[in-house]
Amino acid sequence: MSNTPVQAILTSRDGHVATIELNRPPHNFFDVEMIAQIADELDRLEADKRCRVVLLQASGSAFCAGADFSKRNDIREDRSASRINPIYQEALRIFSFGKPIVAAIEGSVVGGGLGLALAADFRVSCAEARFSANFNRLGFHPGFALSYTLPALIGKQMAAWMLYTGARVDGERAKEMGLVDFIALKPDVRIAGMALAREIATSSPRAVQSTKQTLKADSLSHIRNAISRESAEQSIQFAATDLAEGVKAMAERRAPAFED
Template sequence: MPDTVILTRRDGHVAIIELNRPPHNFFDVDMIARIADELDRLQDDKTCRAVLLQAGGSAFCAGADFSRRDGAAAPRSASRINPIYLEALRIFGFGKPIVAAIEGPAVGGGLGLALAADFRVSCTEARFSANFNRLGFHPGFALSYTLPALIGKQMAAWMLYTGTRVDGARAREMGLVDFIVPRDEVRAAALALARELATSSPRALQSTRQTLKADSLSHIRNAIARESAEQAVQFAGPDIAEGVRAMAERRPPVFAD
């Protein structure tokens, strides 16, 4: 994989990480690992106080590419963690605040990546979907914990069970995103927020963040373990083939009883 799968640069105390696999920014184990590697490096960089996560292309991140046989990177047994989610755990464990600039769709695991951020800045044109059940398998990327923790169990159940697409305005009403601005201002607004965070005492900021998150990482680990076990079983079943085929053919899936 080329080194340009993610782009990085600095804006003072803000580190900027950009997904660079346009137009959809499909991820795989290597991409998530590269993000985690960069965050590990920034954790030890005292001059970095906040991170901005953004994406080139029309989508923030469309999750895994199910048109590829290895796109989902499922574990081979129910006792093993999905390798993508092992790398995601490193992102969730990052100790500094992350702001996500979301200008386009955040779908499936891409929504999971967006929810790894502390704040989300978006626009009305963005779309958010946890489409796992519609594809025929259990949600992943810790969304079974992070989504209800953010928007409540009832709204999370609706999104997870149906795979419905939520636009930016509705996402703001639900608390899925924090700020809505015009699309061409998303990056600037997200950077302004990250800069604002970076003006606080880095020691006080990180310790306050740790207090607010408390035991969330242990809940995320538990969620990922269960998600991986369920996906290992369901990826071997018939539903995922129909779900992926239906998505490719742009029709409702027809699952057997």
């Protein structure tokens, strides 16, 4: 039996479209190394003139079910209020990518996985997909810039509902809310995502990239501010008892019993 570690991401290129595939099935839980690998690959593709668009997809039953809570040091180590969560430091590099990203979402998108999905410019999904910002249900403040990106995309009221409750939203409802841009049949999600990526790649790459820069001009500063506040809030809440109860309740598939 081979002991070769499974690659966290797989990469390929088809013409002007590069594909990054999350490769920790079935749930694609991330840690700081995985997010850093995605950011490193995007840095490489930023310099690759042949790449005009990136397609982000995932193997397994989930697109991304969020952070790997078995690696608690990624989340809690040296977490002073003034230090940004190292996962979110790497996430900032993803948000800074200057070329369009299309996310093809076939399965569940949970917690920080939703934050990763919202780093894309477009989301193509299916009715069977499920979207949840379950941070509060786990006992802590949302992260991965979702306190900015989610209300910016679907409005403050619906974002508050998703964040406060951790409710699961299916693909059709996500499309109605503006969380998803296009819906396809589940077997066709990757095909539809690639078709959109190729359509974008047909346009002038210089014009597309400069347009993205204009459209996103104010976003990065808001994202940095959101991540700074999120990290400060989480540093306090990770030291409390709510997180332990929230994670335990999730593992036991029951409602959490938080203290008053």
